Amino acid sequence: MKDRLTPLTIPSRKGRLAIVTGASSGIGRATARALGLAGADVVLAVRNPDKGEQVAEQLRAEHPEGTHTVARLDTADLEAVRTFADAYVGRRIDMLVLNAGIGGTRRREVTPQNHELVMATNYFGHFVLTALLVDSLRAASRARVVTLGSIAARAGRLRFDDLDLERRWSRAQAYANSKLAMIMFARELQRHSTAGDWGLNAHAAHPGWAVTGMMPGGDRGVPQLLGGATRVMQSAGDGAQPVVFCAASRQAAAGGYYGPIGMFGVAGPVGRAPLPRQARSAAALTALWQATEKVTGVEFPR
Template sequence: MRDRLTPLTIPSRKGRLAIVTGANSGIGKATARALGLAGADVVLAVRDLAKGTAVAEELHAEHPEGSHTVAELDTSDLASVERFASEYADRRVDILVLNAGIGGTRKRELSVDGHELTMATNYFGHFALTARLLESLRRASRARVVTLGSLVAKNGRIRPDDLDLERHWSSRRAYTDSKLAMVMFARELQRHSTTGEWGLNAHAAHPGWAATRLLPGNPLHRVGAFFGGISGLMQSAADGAQPVVFCAASRQAAAGAYYGPIGMFGTSGPVGKAHLPRQARSAKALTALWEATEELVGVRFPRD
């Protein structure tokens, strides 16, 4: 699908270290490309090193001035998260884009740590990664942390006492809850950063309806994608990445805010503020999710 939007103009990120999880395709790849073009040293944090290396070589061939390196990270595996973060313990991290994710599973599956796999991949691992990289982020001047939400986050319903969805599981619910959790995480992370003077700017972004590999592969979805493309309701991965890049690099991005496309139905179009899901507007719900997640994954942020 061709790009329709004018590329964002963002300030130089030369000398900044940016980590993008799930950067081997889709929104992550497009974000890594844009940040590299802006001069950042971009780490493609990926589960499949061969695919990540191929993407890094592709990006280097397109723009030799960009810097893209590859590192192994499986966000569904908390030990992998810890190993990855330990490599950056003594470094400064300026931008952290929490993009890696799966679209759901046919049946309820568990991660190696025994957590519901979609929640583990899309949310728990990113929560733990941010906590383990916190000191590296604090070394930067106003580091950016960007979480990936979704249009369907509004359909999620977080129950802090059942984050692993042991009582009421469906593939759809696991995905919508994981994306709602990511929006809520950014909101609460910003509150803690402000209260604790961590010096971070946290943002949430969603790509609208973008042509990525998260789209299911059955014929009905392919037909929907075709009509979505010709009607302008669907957009390319590069256009869908614009809210993410905006949050990661633009001086206009407000800390704690949620951004996405502002075209018809919010599925495509230029970047603007997105409507927050109801639970993401509740201070009580945000705190409850944060505390339940710390307990579940066994990784804690500093007390304010």
């Protein structure tokens, strides 16, 4: 699917380091491309380094002046997250885009740390990664952390004593909960940054209804699968615009949630997105943060 929106105008990111998780396809690839075109040194943090290197080669061919490197990261495995983070401790990180994710599994599956797979991949791994890299983010001047939400987050219902959905699991609920958690994480991270004078800005973004690798057949399969519904869908490039806006635009408000503002929030230009109910509760934000620290065993600085 071709891009329809006018490309975003963002300031030069030359000399700045950006880490984009899940950058080998879809929204992550489009985000890595946009930040690279703006001059950033981009790390494609991916589960499959071979696939990541293919993407990096494509991006280098398109923009030879850019720097795109590949590093292995499986956000479902917290030990793999630690290994990845160790390589960046002591470095300055200007942009951390927490995009990696899976759409769901047919049955409840668990990770090596016994966490529910979707929550671990989409949320727990990113929470831990940010905690481990927070000093590297603080070393930058107004670093940006961007979490990936979804319009599906509206259906999320987080139980803070059962984040791993051990009592009641469904594929749809696991995905919705993981995306709601990511939105709430960004908002609470911003509160901690402001209170602790960390000097970083946190944002959440969602791509609307975009054609990505999570859909059967990807770009090629969507027209056959959805027919006329493609008229209200976005390309991955257009879907990435809210993410790129949060990562690089001076107009992005700290703690804000952004997404498409046309067609009921599934497509269109970037604007403020409505927050799901739990994400509007300060008490719920704090409860999620505390529960996640307990579940993962990783704490942010006090």
